[in-house]
Amino acid sequence: MLNWDNVFATRATRMRASEIRELLKLLEKPDIISFAGGIPDPALFPDAEFKAAYADIFSGAQVGAALQYSVSEGYKPLREWIAARMRALGIAATADNILITSGSQQALDYLGKLFLSPNDTALVTWPTYLGALQAFNAYEPVYDQLSLNGNRTPAAYREAAENAGGRVKFAYLSADFANPTGETLDRAGRERLLDLTEELDIALIEDAAYQDLRFDGEAIPPILALEIARKGSIENTRTIYSGSFSKTLAPGLRVGWVCAATPVIRKLVLMKQAADLHSSTINQMAIHLVAERGFDAQVAKIRKVYSHRRDRMLEALATYMPAGVTWTMPEGGMFIWVTLPDGVDGAALLARSLETEKVAFVPGKAFFADGSGSNTLRLSFSCANDQMIDEGIERLGRLVAATLAAAA
Template sequence: MSVDWGHVFASRVGGMTASEIRELLKLIDRPEIISFAGGIPDPDFFPTSALARAYEKIFQSNGGAGGALQYSITEGFTPLREWICAYMERNGVPVGLDSVLVTNGSQQVLEFVGKLLIGPGDKVVVTRPTYLGALQAFSPYEPSYLSIPMDEEGPELSALDAALAQKPKFFYLVPDFQNPNGTTVSLARREAILDRCAAAGVPVVEDTAYSELRYDGESLPLMAALDCARNGGKLTNVIYCGTFSKTMVPALRVGWVNAAPEVINRLVLMKQAADLHASTINQIVLHDVVSQIFDSHIKHLRSQYKERRDAMLAALDEFAPPGVTWTKPEGGMFVWVEAPETVNGTALLERAIKEANVAFVPGSAFHADRSGQNTLRLSFSVNKPERVREGVRRLCALLKESI
């Protein structure tokens, strides 16, 4: 007699779904495919020389490798946490070490937030659309999603009011160059969101994976900074998710979370149970690198990705058929395309791969209710401008046939 695994699995397993993005990343290895699918940094921009020097420094030092290869404290490598504190203070969030936990990317923060705050049936507010990885992190804890639409300034406030009236556990938001639609929440809307969430006693989970990648316009204060300004310099109503994956290198898997100490204390216990701590050597290396080149590297990324964004927007202007609209993001890695209702993004993807060697992510993946069948997310980050233009040309030709 064998085990009936379907019977043994916990009910939460039903909330676990495969990532369309992770599957599409496999296509990038096929040179004939022009991929607008994965929202990933271009490996040509990784600071490989600085990383190599940092690793070499560890192994050539007297006894340094032993500590770098050893277990460490759960909260994270102290010099890196100190760097994060200085970085956050520079951005208006004067947190202390007791408000910082280093994680395996910001994706782990989202999973921990789900574990910490969501019980079966609890309501969670997300935007429509929202980041697919957040839905994957939260869904195993069996929430009920309250999806609120967005306009050009961010989440619609009337819809947020209605959602907050249902007493959700938190509001998950990507305020800068949102993944997937590229929208940036205006300053007035940020203030209004904090007003409403604070009055309702609902925390905001702020995901800032792309906030450093601004190409146009003025930088806006973090939600966490606005929260601190309202509360005597203390982070009170916002859980801030940070990451080095988009700005430095993804494979080190180093992110962090800032929150009130009572929240961090609980998250530390979760991390102890999950994996003890983030990689010691990777934290040491990352600290070495960001201490030397962070600002100059960000400046380089902005100039390079701006060219690619501009190429995508120009190509859409040139080739998109009537009835197709798209966002014009001031930063990040994504342009959101909305086609007429007759277009099905999933069916279009199948044709695009087979007939045009182009890949993207169907927009329905970013909707908790799987709506948005006529939307597409295009990432411009990994293709040079001329390749971006050619990929958009091919895709728009198929769109024209589908309308």
């Protein structure tokens, strides 16, 4: 019998199951109150709009093209719509600066493949999006902590990368309502990050999956827009913007995009050709029709609902969490990040919570490239109604208080 471990590539040893994907299975259990999955509420999907869009495609002259092979760059009317959206954000792009991907997760995989050789360094925040770590892991990088307050010099990053046997290749972060923390990088921090990547002469990957989900506060220009303002053209920039329709329209259609200088797009197109030829044409067409007919109205609808749920969860945390527990105050997105007192292990707390309180969340350790952060956890409010939030946070607060009392 073949020992598969002997023939797998070395990169396979770095592939790990997502803790979040495993926790999502709990959503099927009716007795569990889940704050685990960072997924959109299906009740908010524009299903009637998609039904009409697919009907129009099948009843029109484009049905043949919808079911046929297509170009790897993506459906041009959709790329043009995205480019116009980018321009409204201060990013002067054309359709040639856009590549359609199968969700933004595929974009992260392609970017890891494009930039990382074994032992090269990727700069990521502590914590960072777990899916990014999973995508980059296959290309055998070394991770270094990306400082957003400017307290590390470019020379320090270079020296650490050289000692690890490679070079710094890119910095990655979600600047708006980040998964998992819900935090947003201010404008000064974005400018510092541009300075750092310029001095290091590396790429900057801006994960903008949650950018449209701002509930309050003043909007901050995307990092790519700030760089274009500095350099005059997208063709002179090093920032690579990754966007998605998953959090606004429908995740199941798997439509995301990359917006970047054309040399980057051309390389990514070659990867797309080799990987899956192109994303589903009919899904791109449907996304385009729904976006063109009512994207802003859809975004306004989900913002209203998610904003209320965020407020409700923040109120519940303030009411039920014991002293010594802190949490973020996000201006948008889907997540609140909770920090427990030192010595409290989030994974152990989850095990007890599932057994005694029937509340699910994501332990924070999974989001740290160095395995730290064991006293943190992520709560998602996107799929929880008022009753679930009140009851679930009360139960969780009771468990945390009991845990702290037992450790005292």
